[in-house]
Amino acid sequence: MTQDEAILLLEYVAAACPAQRIGEFTPDVWGELFAPYSLDDARAAVLVIARQQPFIAPADVIAEIKARREERIELAHIVYNGDPVETGAESAAARRALIKAAGDGLTGPSSIGRSLGAGDHLALPPGADHGPYEGRAAAVRAAIGTMPLSGDRSSDPRARACRRCGAAPGSSCTTGGRRRRDVHPVRLEDTQRAAAGLPLLDHDQAEARIKAASAAALAVRDEDQEQEAKAS
Structure with missing residues (x-):
């Protein structure tokens, strides 16, 4: 990341966290801290963090960038057999x-x-x-540059947002503020249905129907118990 890109990143942070204080020399410090990273990765990390807390520290952004890179490396399944003549x-x-x-x-x-x-x-x-x-x-x-990129990401649950925890595309799901190694079931289900060309399920309505059915079953049980008590 260049110094000019670090200034753009800070403008992004200021827009996401208006109450965060940015001093005269903050761009210089952030430029040095984020020199090894790309602006795109840093902006994606800022979006994730801004959904969780009102202020954004460089350490939080760097931790998120590293986590995203580790996920990409894990998904790449790197295999390198090398060359017999190389050292x-x-x-x-x-x-x-x-x-x-x-x-x-x-x-x-x-x-x-x-x-x-x-x-x-x-x-x-x-x-x-x-x-x-x-x-x-x-x-x-x-x-x-000559290797085929995987253009079809329809089977990758992390390629879409999670409706359960609000994780952005490319980010891991979280539970209680902690990163999950797997994704939420609804995110996986959405991915599978989208890949199959099926509409996404409305889980809010499904949950409401389940609660209504449970309430009705409890009401019937209570009525049966009340009738049994009167008969005895």
């Missing part, structure tokens, strides 16, 4: 490049499910030879 350091550099690309969202869910060898789109691009390890990582980064 251990080259293999480690190439794998780090893949992991970073997955965290950046460049690969799509479950899109790195195959090995990448020396002959698999890994020829060094012009000008990529920046050292024994960096060159190999640059080759892998170039190969990522």
Whole structure:
């Protein structure tokens, strides 16, 4: 993130949290803190946090960004068999490049499910030879551009908002303010129905019908018990 992007991020924070104090040097500090991260990831994190609390600390934003990156890496299912002729350091550099690309969202869910060898789109691009390890990582980064992205996210529950906890698309569900490793059942159900071309269920009406049926059953039971008591 550049310094100008950090200023844009703070404007976004100010719009989401009008009561938050932003001083003269706040953009400078935030620019240094968020230099390793992208503006898009930071803005998405701000949206998540602003739904939960009235003020936004840089540590909260960074924690949310890291959590989102970890989710992308987990969904990517990275498999890297490497090249028999490469060194251990080259293999480690190439794998780090893949992991970073997955965290950046460049690969799509479950899109790195195959090995990448020396002959698999890994020829060094012009000008990529920046050292024994960096060159190999640059080759892998170039190969990522030739890998098919997963354009169909209809089966990914995190690609849609959750009606249960209000989690934004791409964010994890929460319960009691704590991040869940799985998603709420209604979010999974909505995803499955949407993928099948079915309309979403109105769970509020369904819950109301269940409560009404339960109340009616209790009323019948109480009436039966009252009649039994009179008969005895």
